[in-house]
Amino acid sequence: MSSQPVHGDGPLMPMPDLTLPALRSAVAVLAPTKLPELVDEMQQAFDRAGQDGSTAPIRMFYRRWATFVAIERDPARAARFHAAEQMLQSSDAGDERQAAIREIGAIVRTAECEVEALEAG
Numbered sequence: 001m002s003s004q005p006v007h008g009d010g011p012l013m014p015m016p017d018l019t020l021p022a023l024r025s026a027v028a029v030l031a032p033t034k035l036p037e038l039v040d041e042m043q044q045a046f047d048r049a050g051q052d053g054s055t056a057p058i059r060m061f062y063r064r065w066a067t068f069v070a071i072e073r074d075p076a077r078a079a080r081f082h083a084a085e086q087m088l089q090s091s092d093a094g095d096e097r098q099a100a101i102r103e104i105g106a107i108v109r110t111a112e113c114e115v116e117a118l119e120a121g
Helices: 020-030 032-052 056-072 075-090 094-120
Strands: none
Touching (some): 020 056, 056 075, 075 094
């Protein structure tokens, strides 16, 4: 796990290392119902890596799940993300849908920056 502080009104846990055991543990705590999806995607990534002779699918798998954890470990951020997803799925209003897309994009970009900072060391 990273040495990022964990505050009462902030993240529930530090950002985990970009390893399978650390990400799996974080998902088990934050969203246990997503564990089967993580395992399926891991198997697909490793299969593709073997077929392609490339580690790119594995790196993409780690990034995708690290981004998921970065979002879900912060309750306020996760709530905004899920509210925007719900708005995108349920609204027929173009302006509401565009606002939801912008919100989701901003949240994902912020989470990806956290993952990039972790990768940089």
